[in-house]
Amino acid sequence: MNNQDPILDAAEQLDREQQPMRDLWPDIAARLDERAQPVVAPSRHRPSNWRRPRTWLAAAAVLTAIILAPRGWQQDTLPADVASLDHDYATARADLISVMENRCLTMPATACAPFLNGLAILDRTAEGLSTALAAMPADAPERPTLVANYRSTLDRTRSLHSRAARLR
Amino acid sequence: MAVAQRKQQSDTELVSAAQRGDRLAFEALYRSYVGRIFALCVRLTASRDDAESLTQDAFVHAWNKLDRFAGQSAFGTWLHRLTVNLMLDRRRADQRRRKHETPMDPDEQAMALRATAAPARVIDRLELERAIAGLPEGARTVFVLQEIEGYPVREIAGMMGIAEGTVKAQGFRARRLLREVLS
Numbered sequence: 001m002n003n004q005d006p007i008l009d010a011a012e013q014l015d016r017e018q019q020p021m022r023d024l025w026p027d028i029a030a031r032l033d034e035r036a037q038p039v040v041a042p043s044r045h046r047p048s049n050w051r052r053p054r055t056w057l058a059a060a061a062v063l064t065a066i067i068l069a070p071r072g073w074q075q076d077t078l079p080a081d082v083a084s085l086d087h088d089y090a091t092a093r094a095d096l097i098s099v100m101e102n103r104c105l106t107m108p109a110t111a112c113a114p115f116l117n118g119l120a121i122l123d124r125t126a127e128g129l130s131t132a133l134a135a136m137p138a139d140a141p142e143r144p145t146l147v148a149n150y151r152s153t154l155d156r157t158r159s160l161h162s163r164a165a166r167l168r
Numbered sequence: 169m170a171v172a173q174r175k176q177q178s179d180t181e182l183v184s185a186a187q188r189g190d191r192l193a194f195e196a197l198y199r200s201y202v203g204r205i206f207a208l209c210v211r212l213t214a215s216r217d218d219a220e221s222l223t224q225d226a227f228v229h230a231w232n233k234l235d236r237f238a239g240q241s242a243f244g245t246w247l248h249r250l251t252v253n254l255m256l257d258r259r260r261a262d263q264r265r266r267k268h269e270t271p272m273d274p275d276e277q278a279m280a281l282r283a284t285a286a287p288a289r290v291i292d293r294l295e296l297e298r299a300i301a302g303l304p305e306g307a308r309t310v311f312v313l314q315e316i317e318g319y320p321v322r323e324i325a326g327m328m329g330i331a332e333g334t335v336k337a338q339g340f341r342a343r344r345l346l347r348e349v350l351s
Contacts, residue, residue, distance in 0.1 A: 008315055010296050011315045013293065016204060017203030017207050019202070024220060025195060025198055028227045121195075
């Protein structure tokens with residue numbers, strides 16, 4: 001449309017979409033998890049659900065599913081930067097899982113669930129970024145943004161590990 | 169079902185699933201709309217850091233209010249409006265906190281911008297984005313909502329809690345300042 005005003009014409013041509021420099025979803029998902037936490041009053045007289053075998057068996061099943069989930073995005077021939085990020089992510093993931101295996105058996109399911117959900121989300125993010133980077137030409141202009149997003153996902157996994165390690 | 173596959177579903181299906189607590193459906197909605205919402209937030213806040221924060225807040229807010237979405241408008245329209253309202257609420261709260269501070273003369277900002285802007289006959293997008301970011305808050309909000317996002321004056325007045333005449337005046341002021349900066 002021609003407004004006969006170059007400023008309004010230029011304003012109409014501006015991009016309606018811009019992508020953030022990093023993936024904001026992991027932070028959003030973590031906040032949704034926090035809000036989903038039910039407020040449970042402590043009770044001395046009634047055994048918590050956590051003491052019931054079915055509860056921790058369910059959590060253990062979720063954890064096992066995450067541990068055994070196929071890492072299908074890891075391929076044999078990958079660009080060096082992607083292979084390095086995949087390796088670092090796998091290490092951070094393994095560290096987190098080793099902590100969670102112990103913690104999830106000794107703490108309430110409500111405290112364990114956000115970490116399991118967070119890890120599942122980080123897995124999906126890492127998978128998407130790794131797959132996209134593996135398929136992308138080395139000189140693609142979007143590549144640095146995706147690499148930065150992958151590093152950010154890696155940092156979040158390490159941060160989740162630190163938080164899990166501090167749980168009592 | 170993976171998020172990429174969920175994005176093939178219609179917004180109506182995804183919203184309906186998300187309203188039942190399906191987090192993957194909500195993530196698919198996020199993936200569809202984050203570019204649009206982030207662009208809006210960048211222009212309204214004139215800061216990429218603030219825009220990231222506002223975008224996150226908007227999606228968390230949308231998740232919490234999802235049960236109130238009755239499908240009378242498109243989900244994108246509802247989310248867009250919710251984001252604008254959230255930003256305006258934050259700004260009002262900030263203004264209440266800062267009410268004792270001396271505001272910078274908006275025309276001083278325009279003059280500062282004018283000093284750094286290169287004269288151009290054809291308005292470059294980047295230059296225009298920079299000039300919009302340098303506008304005083306009220307004028308920038310009106311310009312972004314009216315000229316970029318296409319909201320009618322009456323609706324902007326309602327959202328901002330000001331008279332339609334004030335919206336028009338702010339729009340006029342925004343265009344005048346942009347013309348000065350970009351000439």
